[in-house]
């Protein structure tokens with residue numbers, strides 16, 4: 001069944017404190033996002049990868065596609081929030097014949113596990129939505145506005161929601177058509193939109209530690225050593 005990928009890469013990478021957004025940082029002469037794209041291009045049953053970048057980076061992204069000879073990729077302009085960027089990517093997919101399933105992944109998670117992608121794609125096709133989860137490494141707490149502890153969550157009961165996530169095309173398309181401005185502005189969870197606006201309950205699948213997201217400056221060094229290990 002036809003599967004396409006939306007790869008949001010429209011962020012500015014504020015948390016690394018670097019000038020270059022982390023998805024464009026180079027490792028062994030190749031930008032991080034190029035490793036992520038390549039890992040999807042290797043998967044034969046994936047047809048298209050829509051990369052969503054900030055308007056000012058469209059030229060840069062187009063150069064990367066040419067330089068590293070990416071074949072399955074289209075570039076789309078992003079929005080001011082992650083949801084707006086993903087929505088632009090999903091809407092762009094509809095323009096060229098709808099896929100059955102859309103996989104959403106982050107450009108800054110270059111270590112994509114093909115076996116997990118397959119499980120997510122199949123579960124999404126059968127149940128409408130699916131996502132990868134990991135155990136929490138820290139306890140989640142709510143704080144008061146004065147900076148005191150409000151309450152804490154029982155760690156064993158909760159999971160971190162990771163990427164990839166998969167959706168039947170009609171589910172994610174409808175979720176973005178129905179969701180509110182406030183969801184676009186403050187929300188971060190696509191699985192939540194599918195449940196809230198389409199009544200589609202996501203199948204959750206335990207993922208490997210390599211799903212981790214390059215977020216802080218120190219993650220760049222870790223990513224480089226994993227890339228070196230993978231290539232050697």
Ligand code: C5P
Nearest residue numbers: 008009010011079080081082085106107
């Ligand atoms: O900020 P965070 O690390 O959660 O971002 C996850 C992904 O969403 C990144 O790949 C980032 O580039 C993307 N993003 C986006 N458009 C935005 C903000 C973030 O595509 N406006």
